[in-house]
Amino acid sequence: MPPNTTASTGQQPGKSGRKKGRRARLIVLVLALALIAGVTGGAYWSISTVRASFPQTKGSISLDGLSGPVDVKRDDYGIPQIYASSDEDLFMAQGYVQAQDRFYEMDVRRHMTSGRLSEMFGKSQVENDEFLRTLGWDRIAQEEYDKTLSASTKKYLQAYAKGVNAYLDGKDNKDISLEYAALGFANDYKPAKWTPVDSVAWLKAMAWDLRGNMQDEIDRALMTSRLGPKEIADLYPGYPYSRNKTIVQSGQYDEITKTFEQGGSASTAGSSTGGSTSGSTGTASSSAANGLQSQLAGLQDVLDGLPTAVGVNGNGIGSNSWVVAGKHTITGKPLLANDPHLSASLPSVWYQMGLHCRAVSSKCQYDVSGYTFAGMPGVIIGHNQNISWGMTNSGVDVTDLYLEKLSGDGYLYDAKTVPFKTREETIKVAGGESKKIVVRETNNGPLLSDRSSELVKVGKKASVNTAAPDRGDGYGISLRWTALDPGTSMDAVFAMNKAADWNDFRAAATLFDVPSQNLVYADTKGHIGYTLPGKIPTRASGYDGSVPAPGWDSKSRWTGYIDDDELPYEYDPSRGYIVTANQAVVDKTKYPYTLTTDWGYGSRSQRITDLIQSKIDDGGKISTDDMRQMQLDNSSEIAKLLVPKLLKIDIDDKKVRDAEDVREAQELLEGWDYTQDADSAAAAYFNSVWRNILKLAFGNKLPKELRVKGQCLLVDPVNTTGPADQTDKVRECGERDADQAQPDGGDRWFEVVRSLMDDEDSDWWTTPSSGNRPGATNRDDLFMRAMVDARWELTAKLGKDIDTWSWGRLHRLFLKNQTLGTEGPGFLQYALNRGPWKLSGGEATVNATGWNAAGGYGVVWVPSMRMVVNLGDLDKSKWINLTGASGHAYNAHYTDQTDKWADGELLDWSFSDGAVDESTEDTLVLRP
The missing domain is CATH 1.10.1400.10 (Aminohydrolase, alpha-helical knob region)
Structure with a gap:
């Protein structure tokens, strides 16, 4: 590794200092290349080889498919602001520019989402690919693209893919990234063309890492081998509603509650009441209990080995986001802060970018800036000219594990044997032979337990020919998960990007079905709000999703989904602020549905609330820097x-x-x-x-x-x-x-x-x-x-x-x-x-x-970015990324934001045309 890098003094370097820094990096690079030449027995990577993949950021480039010129203006940190005259040109340019900086990262991501890591990295990834093929993210993404996404979204995805492929056209591996040059020593891998489905599938990977309480579901069931009900209850205490405030605190769900009081209990409406979990195991026999223990222990092993997309395999992930109304701020307009907590990665999972129509019209509808995912068009978190939004993981329970009874012909369901739905998958392996697997699905979902050889040994009870010759009989574990159904989350991204007000934003949020997120909102007119979107299941009485359920009993199945107009929200609450940090969304006694049994316990959210309220109680007004200081609060x-x-x-x-x-x-x-x-x-x-x-x-x-x-x-x-x-x-x-x-x-x-x-x-x-x-x-x-x-x-x-x-x-x-x-x-x-x-x-x-x-x-996880949006003057907003814009090692923007991130500093975030022009260092023109 490079020399020890501790937090810097935080002083903004001047241009001469930056040039000296870049020369120093090149000196280090020369030494590193000399080392590499020795280690590899004479294989020499020249500086030109390393620099070959660096993006062109000045001059002009001709791209087939553009309808008009596009300007790409980069600031001193390499952050691009794109200006175009049509939606298609805007998103085509986004694809081109992101590929310039991050294509290797994008390529690895799509191989992960499609279960094809073995094609890049060989036999070490075969088991991961088997599990990922079983989940079938790319299959669901293809179905979304074919059946559920809007025509405009498909058009944007196609334009984005066209831009990525324009970047790849005519390039050798060494021209794309240093990693490909390294991989070239081991295999003859060549990146395939980008497709719209490659972009959609990434949302599935993100949803997997933010999937909610599945790990708690496994842990609670495994605890029963050694602990009694009281001891398990000790380790899963109830949410402290009296001490740590919920997100939604008043008024916005009263009408829903009254409806259920008049019409019957929540359970009669198809929802669990969140009471005792004793019924969740059904009438499983002792053999079923033993089967559950062994199957879950094996599944735990499989899950631990999986690569992560944005989180630490669903463990410990949280985020902070809060919004303060203008009556409590120095500017008189809202301030909105967000810092998602994700696993530390290099490059950062986020890519900062602005997408600007030269003139907003029906032909070109976007003027938006913020944090994007390399590999996906649009902005995930940020602001446009009218509104800003932030996200934290809601943690609502959208996954259930089912213990299944298996036989040679299928699985047991209501005392009848139902045939599996099966498909065959071929896993290609770089430098090795391909491997075929059979994926089996029950009416609850895919059999995750089929992917562990140890689970097969445990589950097998007889030697019987089955539809899946690589798997046996006995017990298995299947997964029911909302993300395994086609959805519309990609539509939601574009709808939020162009939303003009609260009503637009709420309508856009209803399309964001998975992963379910807490969305905070603020606009330039002074309004603030919160909404919980998502496809959230309801369960029959006696099943609350806290432990695996018996798949052979139809009573354990989901009964439906909470309607959009029954999901919690708040708009302009009288207290003047809204805090979300993975705490309970609503008090369970005031809401008819069980959203989850496993909220975060509110340590962070209550601390943020106390910091805001103490400032208000002291008669002070909150500034952008106050919001930044709150993000850095280290109190234990x-x-x-x-x-x-x-x-x-x-x-x-x-x-x-x-x-x-x-x-x-x-x-x-x-x-x-x-x-x-x-x-x-x-x-x-x-x-x-x-x-x-x-x-x-x-x-x-x-x-x-x-x-x-x-x-x-x-x-x-x-x-x-x-x-x-x-x-x-x-x-x-x-x-x-x-x-x-x-x-x-x-x-x-x-x-x-x-x-x-x-x-x-x-x-x-x-x-x-x-x-x-x-x-x-x-x-x-x-x-x-x-x-x-x-x-x-x-x-x-x-x-x-x-x-x-x-x-x-x-x-x-x-x-x-x-x-x-x-x-x-x-x-x-x-x-x-x-x-x-x-x-x-x-x-x-x-x-x-x-x-x-x-x-x-x-x-192991960090605030992956930090932002504070000033709705009074968007050009006075601030942001920072964990690493930098570039995914190319030794590029000046590889980790040029990290020292400042570690110091808790934020960079200026230019948005208006004048502010962007003032901060521009390099301009690239993309021409038809």
């Missing part, structure tokens, strides 16, 4: 609860060896303000104590099937300050017992510990002795043991001198190229990866630089 809610208790613990010399050293660490917490700054020694010690509390209280009590896999970060030792030594690595979760489950430490665990605090003798606070370390029989004993263990853990990691400790030395971000940067040879990882950055923030804080307590302290 769990520390506020635990530190007063920890400070009262008597570190007894008779009970604790080297007690003085432990007391020295304990004293770090005295006077600490609970802020997790990168340079804070107290934050480092507290988070280690918290991690050890979780391990001691819960780790040896949970089923071993719940142990977290795939979260271990292979990184350089925490006490290095120079370049990472590729031969000297440590696995951050190496201390974790492979047979012991470990909580991830998210805000559900905050609530678990909070609910147990007053029960000082709870069985959860017991732990056996280990070596010369005593066990614990009550809360304070366990806390003392955690404080001792944390002291010696940090001594090993950071040294005995606590004056040298800091949170940032533990809590570091490594940016890795998501393919060759993780699986490629060492010299390629050195060339493609960047980091580390020492970060502030933490798990379930507003500045959510998340870490997984099961795998160490390294950063």
